[in-house]
Amino acid sequence: MSLDPLLLEILACPCPQHAPLRQDTLAGAPVLVCTACNLAFPVRDDIPVMLLDEASPFPEAAAPATS
Template identity: 40%
Template sequence: MAINKELLDILACPKCKGDIRLTEAENGLICDHCKLLYEIKDDIPIMLIEEAKPITD
């Protein structure tokens, strides 16, 4: 089950409060400003800053 579009519209990055987007594989949420990946586990986004993974270019 993919993340609900309405939920995605209201979620924001907990660090900068900016927009986030769904990964192509739909297994995480990305904040382009903070360069962080918030994983989705069991259809639940893990929106904890300390659990986020840094994205490298």
């Protein structure tokens, strides 16, 4: 999956923090992960589904390390 960088720049998590998103995969499927609440939003047919009801927790072990 490769979303348009401009689209990724304007998308934000619908949680109260409205944090930026990063691209990743979960169980082999493309997702956008909130950098604040760590929820993974599915991407279906290259369309991000930005609904809290559709999101699932992104496993901590799979999250990238921050320094």
